Amino acid sequence: MAKDEDVKLVGSWTSPFVMRPRIALNIKSVHYDFIQETFGSKSPLLLQSNPVHKKIPVLIHAGKPIAESSIIVEYIDEFWSSAPSILPSDPYDRALARFWASVVDQKFFTPMKASMGAEGEAKKGLMNQAVEAIGLLEEAFGTLSRGKAFFGGDHIGFVDIAFGSFLGWIRVAEISNGMKLIDAAKTPGLDGWAQRFSAHDAVKDVLPDTAKLLEFSKLLAAKLKEKH
Amino acid sequence: MAKDEDVKLVGSWTSPFVMRPRIALNIKSVHYDFIQETFGSKSPLLLQSNPVHKKIPVLIHAGKPIAESSIIVEYIDEFWSSAPSILPSDPYDRALARFWASVVDQKFFTPMKASMGAEGEAKKGLMNQAVEAIGLLEEAFGTLSRGKAFFGGDHIGFVDIAFGSFLGWIRVAEISNGMKLIDAAKTPGLDGWAQRFSAHDAVKDVLPDTAKLLEFSKLLAAKLKEKH
Structure with a gap:
């Protein structure tokens, strides 16, 4: 599988926390499907991929879900580790x-x-x-x-x-x-x-x-x- | 400077958050000075090394302070990077x-x-x-x-x-x-x-x-x- 295949982001255009992984994916030039939640409800995909918090954003990479915006951004930086780096090296x-x-x-x-x-x-x-x-x-x-x-x-x-x-x-x-x-x-x-x-x-x-x-x-x- | 010189931890024996860096330093066999705060007061060293939160723990490594227990543990794992590792590699x-x-x-x-x-x-x-x-x-x-x-x-x-x-x-x-x-x-x-x-x-x-x-x-x- 190519490194930037099968990347989905469950989120909403209004959420600052969802913007974080979107910007990180853009920095790394990774294409992704942006699956938007409807305001006021939670989709089965969200509930199933983040059962602990039931919150956006959730990154689903090759079927594996990751929640919490900062954790997702670190994941993106570590998985797509070629430059530009998001975290410094020191x-x-x-x-x-x-x-x-x-x-x-x-x-x-x-x-x-x-x-x-x-x-x-x-x-x-x-x-x-x-x-x-x-x-x-x-x-x-x-x-x-x-x-x-x-x-x-x-x-x-x-x-x-x-x-x-x-x-x-x-x-x-x-x-x-x-x-x-x-x-x-x-x-x-x-x-x-x-x-x-x-x-x-x-x-x-x-x-x-x-x-x-x-x-x-x-x-x-x-x-x-x-x-x- | 040797890699494990000049390590101070500002904390208290009662705090679970202070235990985190203590365990991490032990895992890495790093010696440190444990500087305990008095219950109910905040030392000048604490206020000066963590002015934003004024909370323990603070790790002071070669004069440079780091606050927030999980961030300190990641720092310890990254600076003293030889095994055993605290975070997995994947x-x-x-x-x-x-x-x-x-x-x-x-x-x-x-x-x-x-x-x-x-x-x-x-x-x-x-x-x-x-x-x-x-x-x-x-x-x-x-x-x-x-x-x-x-x-x-x-x-x-x-x-x-x-x-x-x-x-x-x-x-x-x-x-x-x-x-x-x-x-x-x-x-x-x-x-x-x-x-x-x-x-x-x-x-x-x-x-x-x-x-x-x-x-x-x-x-x-x-x-x-x-x-x-």
Whole structure:
């Protein structure tokens, strides 16, 4: 079997976590079938391929399922191991990349998501936490990029993919809340980075259209509020 | 500099997350200074070496800090790369190991920890979630071990370390709640595994004494209840 045959990705165009493996597969020039879930329901394929979490994304490679976005991205980097590499080769640099990718999930995504279902002071507090995380990532960009275009240096790497996959949602949040989260004044490093990342060949056709995503976000926010 | 010089681990004997790098360093026969934090306070060294999370464990190798237990274990496996390996070499097997290690944290640790500060029905519900996670891990043991001693096969691997580091706390929870979580009847695979893991040379001097840990757990439970 050719190395890039029989690759399926179960996901949705709206999910930042699904964008991660899509960008990784694009970087490696691997063709894949994108099997989209319907919002609000879970397909038999999803339930069967990720019975523990029942969540997208799931990569199914030659019939073998892999779940959890960061784990899928590492798998893609290891299976299709020829350049460009997504993780650096030095063990300490790899640890730093994994660390900052986990900061994106723990410190940025968690409050950002919770803010969507919140109101008033609670919403403000959660948005402040997300802004604080962006401040940490601005600093990390200075260190990790070493003056180059991306967190990963000259190429898009693990942290770029982890954080960059949220750029569509960041734009939606900026519009919804009437405030900039990433801009030239507060976060000059990330501002330039976001433009370069969004325009990258592996990314530009995967990043969702902001107007369409804004519309979807209203559906999602209504659903999150129902749950509370 | 010799490869195993200048290794410090900031941690505490009570923390399952700190046990992970300790076991990994033992597996690789790397000597390290174990710098213990005092319960209830955070040292300047900890704050300075993990300013983002301010949490143990932190590995400081030749002056460079690395945080987050799973990331540290991967670093140890990659830097001291000679056998025995902690992660398997096949990309799919590596993905499975990372997946099940993350299941330990998300599905077992999260409700287990929350149960310590809870009472009555809430506590029961959380304990049931932890028991359910142990059931998933019993199944995973059957698949991953392929009939051998450990999740990692003949050797202790990534999932063994991730889950095995909780064995001390599991024993404490069994005593506190008057119920077995891992036993020969309900979880025969994990029952034998837990005995083999606890007796392993890289583990036996690191696993905390159950009576001492039980005493400490009472302090911790009181503190968690204060917070609620």
